[in-house]
Amino acid sequence: MFVVVVGAGKVGLNVARSLALLGHEFILIEQRRTRYDLLLEEMEEGLLFGDGTEMWVLEEAGIERADLVVAVTGDDEDNVIIAQLAKHVYGVPKVVGRINNPANRRTFDLLDVDATVSAASMVISMIEHELPHHQFVPLLSLRRENVELVEIEINEESPAAHLTVSDLRLPEGVLLATILRGDAAIVARGSESLLPGDQVLCLLPPGREKELIRALLPGRRPEDVQAEAGRDLLGP
Amino acid sequence: MYVIIAGCGRVGAGMARRLSEEGHDVVIIDEDPASFRLLGERFGGQRVVGAAIDWDVLIEAGIEGADAFAAATDGDNTNLVCALIATRAFEVPCSVARVYDPLRAAAFAGLGVRTVCPTEDARTLMLDEVRTCPAGRGE
Numbered sequence: 314m315f316v317v318v319v320g321a322g323k324v325g326l327n328v329a330r331s332l333a334l335l336g337h338e339f340i341l342i343e344q345r346r347t348r349y350d351l352l353l354e355e356m357e358e359g360l361l362f363g364d365g366t367e368m369w370v371l372e373e374a375g376i377e378r379a380d381l382v383v384a385v386t387g388d389d390e391d392n393v394i395i396a397q398l399a400k401h402v403y404g405v406p407k408v409v410g411r412i413n414n415p416a417n418r419r420t421f422d423l424l425d426v427d428a429t430v431s432a433a434s435m436v437i438s439m440i441e442h443e444l445p446h447h448q449f450v451p452l453l454s455l456r457r458e459n460v461e462l463v464e465i466e467i468n469e470e471s472p473a474a475h476l477t478v479s480d481l482r483l484p485e486g487v488l489l490a491t492i493l494r495g496d497a498a499i500v501a502r503g504s505e506s507l508l509p510g511d512q513v514l515c516l517l518p519p520g521r522e523k524e525l526i527r528a529l530l531p532g533r534r535p536e537d538v539q540a541e542a543g544r545d546l547l548g549p
Numbered sequence: 550m551y552v553i554i555a556g557c558g559r560v561g562a563g564m565a566r567r568l569s570e571e572g573h574d575v576v577i578i579d580e581d582p583a584s585f586r587l588l589g590e591r592f593g594g595q596r597v598v599g600a601a602i603d604w605d606v607l608i609e610a611g612i613e614g615a616d617a618f619a620a621a622t623d624g625d626n627t628n629l630v631c632a633l634i635a636t637r638a639f640e641v642p643c644s645v646a647r648v649y650d651p652l653r654a655a656a657f658a659g660l661g662v663r664t665v666c667p668t669e670d671a672r673t674l675m676l677d678e679v680r681t682c683p684a685g686r687g688e
Contacts, residue, residue, distance in 0.1 A: 366625075366653070367650065388626070389602070390602060390627045390629075391626050393633075394653070397633075397657075398656060401660050402659075417602065417603075420604070423634065423637055423638050
Protein backbone atom coordinates (compact mmCIF):
# COMPACT_ATOMS: atom_id res chain seq x y z
CA MET A 314 0.00 0.00 0.00
CA PHE A 315 1.19 3.55 -0.77
CA VAL A 316 0.09 6.24 1.69
CA VAL A 317 0.43 10.02 1.50
CA VAL A 318 0.48 11.58 4.97
CA VAL A 319 0.05 15.37 5.11
CA GLY A 320 1.22 17.05 8.31
CA ALA A 321 4.19 15.74 10.29
CA GLY A 322 3.04 16.66 13.77
CA LYS A 323 2.82 14.00 16.46
CA VAL A 324 -0.07 12.19 14.78
CA GLY A 325 1.35 12.31 11.26
CA LEU A 326 4.79 11.22 12.35
CA ASN A 327 3.48 8.28 14.34
CA VAL A 328 1.23 7.21 11.50
CA ALA A 329 4.28 7.27 9.23
CA ARG A 330 6.34 5.27 11.71
CA SER A 331 3.60 2.69 12.05
CA LEU A 332 3.31 2.45 8.27
CA ALA A 333 7.07 1.93 8.00
CA LEU A 334 6.88 -0.80 10.58
CA LEU A 335 4.05 -2.51 8.75
CA GLY A 336 6.12 -2.45 5.58
CA HIS A 337 4.01 0.06 3.66
CA GLU A 338 5.35 2.70 1.34
CA PHE A 339 4.57 6.26 2.42
CA ILE A 340 5.48 9.89 1.97
CA LEU A 341 5.12 12.46 4.75
CA ILE A 342 4.53 16.09 3.74
CA GLU A 343 5.46 18.93 6.11
CA GLN A 344 5.34 22.67 5.42
CA ARG A 345 7.06 24.00 8.54
CA ARG A 346 10.75 24.33 7.69
CA THR A 347 12.05 23.80 11.25
CA ARG A 348 9.92 20.71 11.75
CA TYR A 349 10.97 19.35 8.36
CA ASP A 350 14.66 19.93 9.11
CA LEU A 351 14.29 18.23 12.48
CA LEU A 352 12.64 15.16 10.96
CA LEU A 353 15.19 14.99 8.17
CA GLU A 354 17.71 13.82 10.74
CA GLU A 355 15.53 10.81 11.55
CA MET A 356 14.03 9.97 8.18
CA GLU A 357 16.28 9.53 5.21
CA GLU A 358 13.45 9.11 2.79
CA GLY A 359 9.71 9.48 2.67
CA LEU A 360 9.75 13.14 3.72
CA LEU A 361 8.68 16.02 1.46
CA PHE A 362 8.81 19.74 2.22
CA GLY A 363 5.82 21.78 1.05
CA ASP A 364 2.22 22.90 1.55
CA GLY A 365 0.13 19.76 1.19
CA THR A 366 -2.89 21.75 0.05
CA GLU A 367 -0.96 22.82 -3.05
CA MET A 368 -1.77 20.47 -5.90
CA TRP A 369 1.74 20.48 -7.33
CA VAL A 370 3.09 19.36 -3.96
CA LEU A 371 0.55 16.55 -3.77
CA GLU A 372 1.46 15.55 -7.32
CA GLU A 373 5.17 15.58 -6.49
CA ALA A 374 4.34 13.27 -3.59
CA GLY A 375 2.72 10.90 -6.08
CA ILE A 376 -0.88 11.29 -4.89
CA GLU A 377 -2.20 9.93 -8.19
CA ARG A 378 -1.11 6.43 -7.23
CA ALA A 379 -1.92 6.68 -3.49
CA ASP A 380 -4.13 4.01 -1.94
CA LEU A 381 -4.74 6.14 1.13
CA VAL A 382 -4.33 9.79 2.06
CA VAL A 383 -4.04 10.82 5.71
CA ALA A 384 -4.69 14.55 6.24
CA VAL A 385 -3.54 15.37 9.76
CA THR A 386 -2.43 19.00 9.69
CA GLY A 387 -3.37 21.39 12.47
CA ASP A 388 -5.90 23.20 10.25
CA ASP A 389 -9.33 21.69 9.69
CA GLU A 390 -9.83 23.70 6.49
CA ASP A 391 -6.60 22.32 5.11
CA ASN A 392 -7.51 18.75 6.06
CA VAL A 393 -10.92 19.07 4.40
CA ILE A 394 -9.42 20.52 1.21
CA ILE A 395 -6.74 17.82 1.06
CA ALA A 396 -9.47 15.20 1.46
CA GLN A 397 -11.59 16.75 -1.29
CA LEU A 398 -8.66 17.00 -3.71
CA ALA A 399 -7.55 13.44 -2.92
CA LYS A 400 -10.98 11.91 -3.43
CA HIS A 401 -12.48 13.96 -6.21
CA VAL A 402 -9.53 15.21 -8.25
CA TYR A 403 -7.02 12.38 -7.83
CA GLY A 404 -9.42 9.47 -7.27
CA VAL A 405 -7.76 8.24 -4.06
CA PRO A 406 -9.94 5.39 -2.72
CA LYS A 407 -9.68 6.25 0.99
CA VAL A 408 -9.07 9.39 2.97
CA VAL A 409 -8.53 9.88 6.70
CA GLY A 410 -8.85 13.39 8.13
CA ARG A 411 -7.95 14.88 11.45
CA ILE A 412 -10.54 17.07 13.17
CA ASN A 413 -8.84 19.72 15.31
CA ASN A 414 -11.99 21.50 16.44
CA PRO A 415 -14.83 19.11 17.32
CA ALA A 416 -17.31 21.72 16.03
CA ASN A 417 -16.05 20.90 12.51
CA ARG A 418 -17.03 17.24 12.66
CA ARG A 419 -20.20 18.02 10.69
CA THR A 420 -18.12 19.40 7.84
CA PHE A 421 -15.97 16.26 7.67
CA ASP A 422 -19.11 14.13 7.63
CA LEU A 423 -20.76 16.36 5.01
CA LEU A 424 -17.76 16.13 2.72
CA ASP A 425 -17.48 12.38 2.99
CA VAL A 426 -14.13 11.87 4.70
CA ASP A 427 -13.87 8.10 5.27
CA ALA A 428 -12.46 8.17 8.79
CA THR A 429 -11.67 10.92 11.19
CA VAL A 430 -9.23 11.32 14.04
CA SER A 431 -10.28 13.78 16.68
CA ALA A 432 -8.10 16.48 18.11
CA ALA A 433 -9.82 15.90 21.42
CA SER A 434 -7.79 12.73 21.71
CA MET A 435 -4.66 14.79 21.20
CA VAL A 436 -5.67 17.08 24.03
CA ILE A 437 -6.24 14.11 26.24
CA SER A 438 -2.91 12.68 25.27
CA MET A 439 -1.34 15.97 26.33
CA ILE A 440 -3.30 15.95 29.57
CA GLU A 441 -2.13 12.40 30.04
CA HIS A 442 1.44 13.64 30.42
CA GLU A 443 0.27 15.72 33.39
CA LEU A 444 -2.26 13.33 34.90
CA PRO A 445 -0.84 9.85 35.35
CA HIS A 446 -4.27 8.23 35.68
CA HIS A 447 -5.02 8.85 32.00
CA GLN A 448 -3.46 5.65 30.83
CA PHE A 449 -5.42 4.83 27.70
CA VAL A 450 -5.98 7.14 24.74
CA PRO A 451 -7.70 6.07 21.53
CA LEU A 452 -5.95 8.04 18.76
CA LEU A 453 -7.33 6.83 15.47
CA SER A 454 -10.09 4.62 14.20
CA LEU A 455 -10.32 3.24 10.68
CA ARG A 456 -13.77 1.77 10.89
CA ARG A 457 -14.01 0.09 7.52
CA GLU A 458 -10.53 -1.38 7.73
CA ASN A 459 -11.08 -2.58 11.28
CA VAL A 460 -7.94 -1.05 12.73
CA GLU A 461 -7.52 1.21 15.72
CA LEU A 462 -4.47 3.03 17.03
CA VAL A 463 -4.33 3.50 20.80
CA GLU A 464 -1.82 4.88 23.24
CA ILE A 465 -1.24 3.22 26.60
CA GLU A 466 0.98 4.39 29.41
CA ILE A 467 3.08 1.75 31.14
CA ASN A 468 3.34 2.27 34.91
CA GLU A 469 5.44 0.63 37.63
CA GLU A 470 2.64 -1.84 38.46
CA SER A 471 2.31 -3.00 34.89
CA PRO A 472 3.71 -6.49 34.32
CA ALA A 473 5.00 -5.18 31.00
CA ALA A 474 7.39 -2.79 32.75
CA HIS A 475 11.02 -3.90 32.37
CA LEU A 476 10.07 -6.65 29.89
CA THR A 477 11.33 -6.65 26.33
CA VAL A 478 8.82 -6.31 23.53
CA SER A 479 9.35 -9.91 22.42
CA ASP A 480 8.56 -11.17 25.96
CA LEU A 481 5.22 -9.37 26.12
CA ARG A 482 2.03 -11.38 26.03
CA LEU A 483 -0.25 -9.25 23.88
CA PRO A 484 -3.75 -10.26 22.79
CA GLU A 485 -4.19 -11.84 19.37
CA GLY A 486 -4.00 -9.30 16.55
CA VAL A 487 -2.38 -6.53 18.59
CA LEU A 488 0.80 -4.94 17.25
CA LEU A 489 2.92 -2.78 19.53
CA ALA A 490 4.32 -0.30 17.00
CA THR A 491 6.11 2.52 18.78
CA ILE A 492 7.37 3.42 22.24
CA LEU A 493 7.19 7.10 23.22
CA ARG A 494 9.81 7.87 25.86
CA GLY A 495 10.36 11.51 26.83
CA ASP A 496 10.53 13.37 23.53
CA ALA A 497 11.73 10.37 21.59
CA ALA A 498 9.78 7.78 19.65
CA ILE A 499 11.41 4.38 19.50
CA VAL A 500 10.54 1.68 17.01
CA ALA A 501 9.32 -1.27 19.11
CA ARG A 502 11.84 -3.91 18.12
CA GLY A 503 11.76 -7.21 19.99
CA SER A 504 14.87 -6.46 22.02
CA GLU A 505 13.59 -3.09 23.26
CA SER A 506 12.61 -2.97 26.95
CA LEU A 507 9.53 -1.16 28.22
CA LEU A 508 10.05 1.24 31.12
CA PRO A 509 7.56 2.75 33.54
CA GLY A 510 6.37 6.07 32.12
CA ASP A 511 6.66 4.87 28.51
CA GLN A 512 3.69 5.40 26.26
CA VAL A 513 3.19 2.68 23.70
CA LEU A 514 1.27 2.99 20.45
CA CYS A 515 -0.59 -0.18 19.52
CA LEU A 516 -2.52 -1.18 16.41
CA LEU A 517 -5.39 -3.50 17.11
CA PRO A 518 -8.70 -4.73 15.74
CA PRO A 519 -11.73 -2.94 17.26
CA GLY A 520 -13.06 -4.63 20.38
CA ARG A 521 -9.66 -5.77 21.64
CA GLU A 522 -9.11 -2.69 23.83
CA LYS A 523 -10.24 -4.39 27.04
CA GLU A 524 -7.95 -7.38 26.51
CA LEU A 525 -5.07 -5.04 25.78
CA ILE A 526 -5.73 -3.00 28.92
CA ARG A 527 -5.93 -6.21 30.96
CA ALA A 528 -2.61 -7.35 29.52
CA LEU A 529 -0.73 -4.11 30.11
CA LEU A 530 -2.56 -2.57 33.09
CA PRO A 531 -3.92 -5.54 35.06
CA GLY A 532 -4.59 -3.65 38.29
CA ARG A 533 -7.32 -1.60 36.64
CA ARG A 534 -10.82 -2.33 35.37
CA PRO A 535 -10.80 -1.76 31.58
CA GLU A 536 -14.16 0.03 31.82
CA ASP A 537 -12.71 2.62 34.20
CA VAL A 538 -9.62 3.17 32.08
CA GLN A 539 -11.71 3.64 28.95
CA ALA A 540 -14.22 5.90 30.68
CA GLU A 541 -11.38 8.22 31.71
CA ALA A 542 -10.24 8.57 28.14
CA GLY A 543 -13.76 9.27 26.87
CA ARG A 544 -15.45 6.52 24.94
CA ASP A 545 -16.76 8.84 22.25
CA LEU A 546 -13.27 9.57 20.97
CA LEU A 547 -13.35 6.49 18.82
CA GLY A 548 -16.34 7.90 16.97
CA PRO A 549 -19.83 6.49 16.56
CA MET B 550 -31.63 39.83 -1.83
CA TYR B 551 -30.15 38.35 1.39
CA VAL B 552 -26.37 38.10 1.10
CA ILE B 553 -23.80 36.71 3.52
CA ILE B 554 -20.16 37.67 3.11
CA ALA B 555 -17.35 35.86 4.94
CA GLY B 556 -14.23 37.92 5.57
CA CYS B 557 -14.21 41.66 6.19
CA GLY B 558 -11.07 42.61 4.30
CA ARG B 559 -10.87 45.05 1.41
CA VAL B 560 -12.89 42.82 -0.90
CA GLY B 561 -15.47 41.64 1.63
CA ALA B 562 -16.01 45.05 3.21
CA GLY B 563 -16.22 46.74 -0.18
CA MET B 564 -18.82 44.25 -1.37
CA ALA B 565 -20.79 44.61 1.83
CA ARG B 566 -20.90 48.40 1.61
CA ARG B 567 -21.93 48.40 -2.02
CA LEU B 568 -24.63 45.77 -1.64
CA SER B 569 -25.99 47.48 1.43
CA GLU B 570 -26.13 50.82 -0.40
CA GLU B 571 -28.00 49.08 -3.21
CA GLY B 572 -30.66 48.11 -0.69
CA HIS B 573 -29.79 44.44 -0.13
CA ASP B 574 -29.82 42.69 3.25
CA VAL B 575 -26.18 42.08 4.06
CA VAL B 576 -24.54 40.10 6.85
CA ILE B 577 -20.76 40.12 7.16
CA ILE B 578 -18.76 37.59 9.18
CA ASP B 579 -15.22 38.00 10.48
CA GLU B 580 -13.23 36.49 13.34
CA ASP B 581 -11.73 39.86 14.22
CA PRO B 582 -14.24 42.55 15.30
CA ALA B 583 -11.62 45.24 14.56
CA SER B 584 -11.89 44.38 10.86
CA PHE B 585 -15.43 45.83 10.80
CA ARG B 586 -13.88 49.33 10.86
CA LEU B 587 -13.41 48.93 7.11
CA LEU B 588 -17.20 49.02 6.73
CA GLY B 589 -17.45 52.65 7.82
CA GLU B 590 -20.03 54.02 10.23
CA ARG B 591 -22.89 54.19 7.76
CA PHE B 592 -22.96 50.46 7.00
CA GLY B 593 -26.52 49.34 7.61
CA GLY B 594 -25.99 45.57 7.54
CA GLN B 595 -25.37 43.06 10.31
CA ARG B 596 -21.94 42.13 11.68
CA VAL B 597 -21.26 38.65 13.07
CA VAL B 598 -18.04 37.78 14.89
CA GLY B 599 -16.88 34.21 14.37
CA ALA B 600 -15.26 31.69 12.06
CA ALA B 601 -17.13 31.27 8.80
CA ILE B 602 -16.53 27.52 8.69
CA ASP B 603 -18.43 27.14 11.99
CA TRP B 604 -21.97 26.03 11.17
CA ASP B 605 -23.36 27.76 14.25
CA VAL B 606 -21.84 31.06 13.14
CA LEU B 607 -23.33 30.61 9.65
CA ILE B 608 -26.71 29.84 11.16
CA GLU B 609 -26.46 32.94 13.34
CA ALA B 610 -25.75 34.90 10.16
CA GLY B 611 -29.00 33.53 8.72
CA ILE B 612 -27.57 31.15 6.13
CA GLU B 613 -30.75 29.07 6.10
CA GLY B 614 -32.53 31.95 4.37
CA ALA B 615 -29.64 33.41 2.37
CA ASP B 616 -29.90 33.91 -1.39
CA ALA B 617 -26.17 34.31 -1.90
CA PHE B 618 -22.92 33.60 -0.07
CA ALA B 619 -19.50 35.07 -0.86
CA ALA B 620 -16.32 33.84 0.82
CA ALA B 621 -13.48 36.38 0.76
CA THR B 622 -11.39 35.63 3.85
CA ASP B 623 -7.61 35.64 3.47
CA GLY B 624 -7.48 31.82 3.26
CA ASP B 625 -8.14 29.94 0.03
CA ASN B 626 -9.01 26.75 1.89
CA THR B 627 -11.29 28.53 4.34
CA ASN B 628 -13.14 30.13 1.43
CA LEU B 629 -13.55 26.83 -0.38
CA VAL B 630 -14.73 25.01 2.74
CA CYS B 631 -17.34 27.60 3.68
CA ALA B 632 -18.60 27.81 0.10
CA LEU B 633 -18.96 24.00 0.12
CA ILE B 634 -20.85 24.15 3.43
CA ALA B 635 -23.13 26.93 2.17
CA THR B 636 -23.99 24.98 -0.98
CA ARG B 637 -24.16 21.40 0.28
CA ALA B 638 -25.38 21.76 3.86
CA PHE B 639 -27.56 24.88 3.61
CA GLU B 640 -28.50 24.79 -0.07
CA VAL B 641 -27.66 28.43 -0.68
CA PRO B 642 -28.56 28.81 -4.37
CA CYS B 643 -25.50 30.86 -5.22
CA SER B 644 -22.16 30.79 -3.44
CA VAL B 645 -18.76 31.95 -4.61
CA ALA B 646 -15.26 31.62 -3.16
CA ARG B 647 -12.21 33.75 -3.74
CA VAL B 648 -9.22 31.48 -4.38
CA TYR B 649 -5.78 32.96 -5.08
CA ASP B 650 -4.23 29.67 -6.20
CA PRO B 651 -5.21 29.16 -9.87
CA LEU B 652 -4.78 25.37 -9.68
CA ARG B 653 -7.11 24.99 -6.71
CA ALA B 654 -9.57 27.52 -8.18
CA ALA B 655 -9.80 25.47 -11.37
CA ALA B 656 -9.99 22.13 -9.55
CA PHE B 657 -12.87 23.19 -7.32
CA ALA B 658 -14.64 24.92 -10.21
CA GLY B 659 -14.59 21.46 -11.75
CA LEU B 660 -16.26 20.11 -8.61
CA GLY B 661 -19.09 22.64 -8.91
CA VAL B 662 -17.80 25.41 -6.63
CA ARG B 663 -17.99 28.88 -8.17
CA THR B 664 -14.56 30.44 -7.78
CA VAL B 665 -13.01 33.81 -8.51
CA CYS B 666 -9.24 33.76 -8.95
CA PRO B 667 -7.64 37.20 -8.56
CA THR B 668 -4.25 35.77 -9.57
CA GLU B 669 -5.59 34.51 -12.89
CA ASP B 670 -7.43 37.80 -13.48
CA ALA B 671 -4.34 39.85 -12.65
CA ARG B 672 -2.22 37.63 -14.89
CA THR B 673 -4.59 38.17 -17.81
CA LEU B 674 -4.91 41.93 -17.28
CA MET B 675 -1.18 42.42 -16.78
CA LEU B 676 -0.46 40.42 -19.91
CA ASP B 677 -2.94 42.56 -21.86
CA GLU B 678 -1.22 45.71 -20.57
CA VAL B 679 2.23 44.46 -21.45
CA ARG B 680 1.16 43.31 -24.89
CA THR B 681 -0.10 46.81 -25.77
CA CYS B 682 3.33 48.29 -25.05
CA PRO B 683 5.14 49.33 -28.23
CA ALA B 684 8.29 47.35 -28.97
CA GLY B 685 11.50 48.39 -30.66
CA ARG B 686 12.93 50.91 -28.21
CA GLY B 687 16.37 49.32 -28.22
CA GLU B 688 16.63 49.08 -32.00
